[in-house]
Amino acid sequence: xxxxxxxxxxxxxxxxxxxxxxxxxxxxxxxxxxxxxxxxxxxxxxxxxxxxxxxxxxxxxxxxxxxxxxxxxxxxxxxxxxxxxxxxxxxxxxxxxxxxxxxxxxxxxxxxxxxxxxxxxxxxxxxxxxxxxxxxxxxxxxxxxxxxxxxxxxxxxxxxxxxxxxxxxxxxxxxxxxxxxxxxxxxxxxxxxxxxxxxxxxxxxxxxxxxxxxxxxxxxxxxxxxxxxxxxxxxxxxxxxxxxxxxxxxxx
Ligand SMILES: Nc1ncnc2c1ncn2[C@@H]1O[C@H](COP(=O)(O)OP(=O)(O)OP(=O)(O)O)[C@@H](O)[C@H]1O
Numbered sequence: 118x119x120x121x122x123x124x125x126x127x128x129x130x131x132x133x134x135x136x137x138x139x140x141x142x143x144x145x146x147x148x149x150x151x152x153x154x155x156x157x158x159x160x161x162x163x164x165x166x167x168x169x170x171x172x173x174x175x176x177x178x179x180x181x182x183x184x185x186x187x188x189x190x191x192x193x194x195x196x197x198x199x200x201x202x203x204x205x206x207x208x209x210x211x212x213x214x215x216x217x218x219x220x221x222x223x224x225x226x227x228x229x230x231x232x233x234x235x236x237x238x239x240x241x242x243x244x245x246x247x248x249x250x251x252x253x254x255x256x257x258x259x260x261x262x263x264x265x266x267x268x269x270x271x272x273x274x275x276x277x278x279x280x281x282x283x284x285x286x287x288x289x290x291x292x293x294x295x296x297x298x299x300x301x302x303x304x305x306x307x308x309x310x311x312x313x314x315x316x317x318x319x320x321x322x323x324x325x326x327x328x329x330x331x332x333x334x335x336x337x338x339x340x341x342x343x344x345x346x347x348x349x350x351x352x353x354x355x356x357x358x359x360x361x362x363x364x365x366x367x368x369x
Pocket of ligand 1: 151152154155156157159160
């Protein structure tokens, strides 16, 4: 279990996260939704120390994350941020190998196991055929899969993805969600930030709704629908659609 305990983040006098407590269950998909600027990225970035906590703690399986080095943390949690300012001009395979860095010793010498994990991550994300191409020459969608391969190569049990489908077309999104579901089947803990509320409700075991720096709902997708919190928070209306495959919710 990953637990945020009374987490507060402030920048100067602005409160960005207000007393956030949240349990992210192991082996499940948890998705955070909420309007622009409510604090979603700040919350998950606090796992990566890019947003330092003003107060509170984050505990993973009994380990307080502030008490371990960033290298140790990178063996436990793989984090794919939403925005990457610099796209490295290096071959795809070299970038994916970066995912192994937390596991390598000082010499950074790779073992056969490291190479196998990198190859598996590239196969899983369908980027093997781009191995020798330079990351900065790829389309945004392929590049996103390459970064995903890199964080899978970290081989962590907990995977955090901030808006992972932003650069993807419909087929790319479908493939991505299938990958996420198959990671869950392998027992991985997945924490997502998504703007696609319908998809969040469809694939998640747990939904977290944030608004104005706080968590305003935390529970199952079914309870989230019943609570009508999404309509309130986004000033939206909800349409329920049913077909032979199931029930869907569209928010407008
Ligand atoms: N480094 C920073 N310094 C000051 N304010 C910041 C910093 N980073 C984020 N903020 C502010 O914190 C608030 C929350 O931002 P955050 O990116 O966490 O929101 P979000 O819910 O992820 O938004 P979006 O849906 O637009 O990605 C915003 O008001 C933002 O301007």
